[in-house]
Amino acid sequence: MFIENRSRNSKGVDFQLVIYYLLLVIIGWLTIYSSANNHIQAVSFFSLDNVYTKQLLFIGTSIIIAFVILMIDSRLYVHYAMYIYYFTLLLMILVLFIGTNINGAHAWIKIGSFSIQPTEFAKFSTALALAKFFNEGKTTSEKKYMWLNASLFIFVPIIIVMLQKDTGSALVFFSFIILFYREGLTGWILLLGAIAFFVSLFTLFFNEIYTVAALTTTYLIFWFLQRKDRKKMIRNTILYVVFIVFVFGVNLAYQYILQDHQRIRIDTLIGKVEDPLGADFNANQSKIAIGSGGFWGKGYLNGTQTKLNYVPEQSTDFIFCGIGEEWGFVGSSVVIMLFIAMIIRVIMLAEKNRNHFVRCYGYGVAGIIFVHFAINIGMTMGLLPIIGIPLPFISYGGSSLWAFTTLLFIFIKLNNN
């Protein structure tokens, strides 16, 4: 009953997205093969000890998943959106009790020799749930608390992920702000967010005293300029007080909530600490690997930095280093372009779609992919602190590939009808 009737197909699969998807997955596999192929041990190609053989298996299963998704009636996703969301939340909570540690994050369920990370699946299920939420008609009283309710959909998984000590993934859930913005969240919030970001950066780089001084100066200037307008003066005063509290909050969070390794990552990024062999090592080696690629790159399988393990996690979080080193500026730009093209294509299709659910989901998909892409590549190029999240479709890993495939192909399927 869930198998859809072919005759009802209205538009057909968007091949542009499928091609971007396939290109990224192929580039990913080639890069994983190259970084793992370092002539140390002669292991049979078909041995599951090889990451590239495993990844091939993941790609195969992902394609099966894609086909299954395309075959299932799209109304099912709309109908069961909330259940899927609750199920993944349940899995995430389960991880807290029966999960295993990988790289410091307590976020994995071990099944045989494979590990599954439910957080990856929570990303698309949250997108589904939010789409469903915004799509449902709302009473006036419901509208009053709409943004609060919407943010609950994000903050519940964020809290669970934080409990799993997986800060990187927690950040990804903030990507839904893009969706909120599309659904009418006032720009003030984003502007405030941006200001808050710079204020916290300023605080961390200098110290809270300077920040308070700077804020006070700004406040006094505005007070002088807008002294005629009582309403604005009250608003400014409230903002001023909130920011002062925020500054000290940032400082306290930095001092007491962040763990040592996170503090060091931030310090090295903003240039407070220089330690090329210690805390800076990974960031530095990552830049060296990309930088040494030059314009045309060293050629496929000729990278040295990634192959010789100078770059950490060279097939997962730092996989972009391999692309940068072996394919150079040209290849890396192509990869970046592919991502941007895919994201823009998703947004365009979402905008064109008259179905509100599809539009919301589309923005969720674009947001998730964009945040992953921006944080991951920004991190490898030394523009952002080191945050361990995978590069969609490219990084090695079953959970991540399956989740992103599901995320994208549900959108393709929804857009289809």
Place this chain on the structure above:
Amino acid sequence: MGIIVLVLLTYIIRLFQLQVLDPSYRRSADKNALRQITEHPARGLIYDRNDSLLVYNDAAYDLMVVPNELRAFDTLELCNLLEISKEELLKRIDKAIKWSRMIPSLIAQQMSKEDYGYLQEKLHRFPGFFVQNRTLRHYPHPIAAHILGYVGEVDANMIERDPYYQMGDYIGFSGIEKAYENELKGTKGRRIVLVDVHNRERGSYKDGEDDVKPVQGTSIWSTLDLSLQEYGEKLMQNKRGSIVAIEPSTGEILCIVSSPSYDPNLLVGNVRSKNYFQLSQDTIRYPLFNRALMAMYPPGSTFKLANGLIALQEGILTPSTVYFCPGGYNMGSHTVACHHSGSVNVIGAVQHSCNTFFCKSYYNILSNRSKYPTIQKAYQAWKDYINSMGFGVKFQSDLPYELKGIIPSVQYFDKKYHRSWNGNTVVSMGIGQGEAGTTPMQMANFMAIIANKGFYYKPHVVKAIGTKNTPNTRFSDRIYVNIEPRHFETIMQGMEMAVLAGTARSAKIEGINVLGKTGTAQNPHGKDHSVFVCIAPKENPKIVVFVLVENAGFGATVAAPIASLITEFYLKREVKRKDLEERIINM
């Protein structure tokens, strides 16, 4: 949309900056992953004049460990292989861990080929261990230690002087190894390898395209005659002193013995510093001291030959000049005694080593006021002759650490005698005593001058470099002495007579005309040194020999038989006088 485009632009610009604009990342990457490994060439081989191998390289194998790659292994088995106790093995591994977990450390040094072969087969069972090979000098015959020299690791000073050398390189420290370092050292090779983040080698870079193979050092043919050298060392055993034998027609040193000596194999590899210390602490035998080049003795009676030559050249003497010897030379205050008495010409004086005759001649050289207005001028003229014969100067050939000897300057005597001195003041130098000091090498070279009748080649120890047919031309210049050949013939007659019917009768050899001269170097610290020089055969001299045996008394008793045995051995390749040989060896 705006954010997406902004991120796109930022990232592309950043990418461009990292990859295209900033070249430092490329350099850092190469520094990271490429390591240049120096491949050490084997040193050149050293042969004797007849192609017998004197020095070659022996492969030695060091067992190394990289602590980080260690896995559980059968300690007992490895201990048995290495023949060390388990505690010792664990101690060494502990030490390695303390030094570095990534860099290889030494576990067992210089295993033999057999041990290595045995271990190599089982090495896969000992992860973290590997074998590194290097070459060590080896001496098949434990002879000529002083001349061959030894190699050792360079120190910081040497590296500063010559940047070719790096820490751990070997360099010749003495002897031929030092003098021919440039030829022997070869050319270092270079291998560029990929190194991973754990400092492990991961194969060659660009499949070895930029690698350079090391070039083995050039082989060297020494002038030494292995069997003669061996024979000389045998004759000198349990004695102190030296033998120097030179082929006068080339200046090639045939054998050079300094006794007591040591086995050159002692100063090789890991035992070198320990053994060197032990040898250097041996203050009774001083085995490291090369007496042939560095010991200075009064020249003794053999110096009379030089003075005879100068007197003949200066016209002070003619072959028919006869001086009467009353059994001593009286210079007023005291008398130089003489074993001989009667009237002699220069030939007879050489034959009987007459002190009176040579004191008189020497006095007359220095008192030749018709030619030299002052004693200073006369002495300087004599000194010039003597210096031109190689006394009081260094040869500066390829010999290690030679001593200059002493031929006092005019200023020395001026100072010592407050400018008032004459021929009699310094007359003891006329018979080879007094202030003069010479080395065995200088004396042997002087014999070569006599054999050549007026010239010499710098005595040297390397005959050919590279192949046997590419002679070492550094020492092919004749150095002339300003004395006419006929005077040498006169002196040689005296030396022939000395062997036939004079002081050197003990040097006579059946069937070979030997010219000889005894000497006794006065030793103020004990019994006199026994000295003998000889040239043979008279018709076409092929060898000149100098022998000095410390504290052995009169020249004819020990030194002369040794010199004659050396001559006989070299010219006839066998010694018939077995009883004499045995007596000398057992002395």
